[in-house]
Amino acid sequence: xxxxxQQLRSCTEWKQRRVDLLxxxxxxxxxxxxxxxxxxxxxxxxxxxxxxxxxxRVRYRIEPDCWAEAYVxxxxxxxxxxxxxxAFHSTVPETMRQPAGIEGEPEKAFGLRLAQQGYVALCPRxxxxxxxxxxxxxxxxxxxxxxxxxxxxxxxxxxxxxHDARVGLDVLASLxxxxxxxxxxxxxxxxxxxxxxLTAFDERVRVAVSSEGGIGRSFSNWSAPWYLxxxxxxxxxxxxxxxxxxxxxxxxxxxxxxDSADGEHSRPFIDATLPVYRLYDQPPxxxxxxxxxxxxxxxxxxxxxxxxxDAYL
Numbered sequence: 323x324x325x326x327x328q329q330l331r332s333c334t335e336w337k338q339r340r341v342d343l344l345x346x347x348x349x350x351x352x353x354x355x356x357x358x359x360x361x362x363x364x365x366x367x368x369x370x371x372x373x374x375x376x377x378x379r380v381r382y383r384i385e386p387d388c389w390a391e392a393y394v395x396x397x398x399x400x401x402x403x404x405x406x407x408x409a410f411h412s413t414v415p416e417t418m419r420q421p422a423g424i425e426g427e428p429e430k431a432f433g434l435r436l437a438q439q440g441y442v443a444l445c446p447r448x449x450x451x452x453x454x455x456x457x458x459x460x461x462x463x464x465x466x467x468x469x470x471x472x473x474x475x476x477x478x479x480x481x482x483x484x485h486d487a488r489v490g491l492d493v494l495a496s497l498x499x500x501x502x503x504x505x506x507x508x509x510x511x512x513x514x515x516x517x518x519x520l521t522a523f524d525e526r527v528r529v530a531v532s533s534e535g536g537i538g539r540s541f542s543n544w545s546a547p548w549y550l551x552x553x554x555x556x557x558x559x560x561x562x563x564x565x566x567x568x569x570x571x572x573x574x575x576x577x578x579x580x581d582s583a584d585g586e587h588s589r590p591f592i593d594a595t596l597p598v599y600r601l602y603d604q605p606p607x608x609x610x611x612x613x614x615x616x617x618x619x620x621x622x623x624x625x626x627x628x629x630x631x632d633a634y635l
Contacts, residue, residue: 410513
């Protein structure tokens with residue numbers, strides 16, 4: 323695992339290796355063949371004020387015949403264009419209402435907290451809940467993947483999540499209040515997986531925080547059909563996510579663990595990526611923070627998340 327990244331001697335050599343690595347991952351996880359020949363059209367469904375924040379529920383086209391919903395949160399009082407962050411929810415019935423701070427655990431209300439601190443946040447709903455089903459069951463997730471594959475034969479759930487995240491980023495960048503050169507991503511668990519793939523495959527994400535997603539493919543349920551699928555994980559055992567972390571360099575990436583999905587066992591993935599970061603002649607902006615409190619977001623992790631965005635975005 324380590325040799326691929328440690329044998330690099332220059333940034334020029336890495337940039338060529340990076341092109342090759344992107345090609346390998348494009349084959350490993352083919353993107354959805356979807357064309358949207360228009361700028362994002364955002365329909366505002368409702369607007370409310372909440373705790374010094376304006377919260378809008380919006381709808382936008384995600385595929386030619388499919389729409390997505392999200393919450394957009396921004397400060398009531400704005401001055402100039404603001405940094406924007408896409409905030410993904412975890413596997414909870416509240417879905418996008420969780421990061422928007424409407425329902426669910428307040429420590430995971432990333433979108434609301436960021437908006438209160440001067441950011442614009444987009445909190446989209448994952449496609450696994452697109453039919454309005456609130457609770458997560460594996461049979462229901464498999465049904466959603468089968469629906470996806472009727473439109474896109476052979477598509478994997480992670481490819482759909484990546485596509486939707488990139489369109490969500492288009493929407494965020496198109497908002498007049500947002501500085502499109504200052505975009506970030508944050509998520510916990512399911513949302514952390516989306517952060518990893520979005521940041522690796524979309525260089526517009528300048529700063530990212532991934533909390534307890536399981537950075538190694540053996541660390542959590544990456545083989546589930548709504549992520550990569552068991553057959554793909556078995557076929558390409560050599561591919562692992564240290565390569566995605568390398569694709570992110572030199573952008574800022576914070577991995578948060580609690581010794582559950584991530585933790586000290588995740589450190590080799592960070593260490594494997596450091597040789598690439600060091601090629602850029604600047605202090606590496608990739609870290610592991612292990613709070614050792616399980617699959618949660620305790621106060622010290624919350625502080626670290628917002629400090630990370632303040633420092634680099």
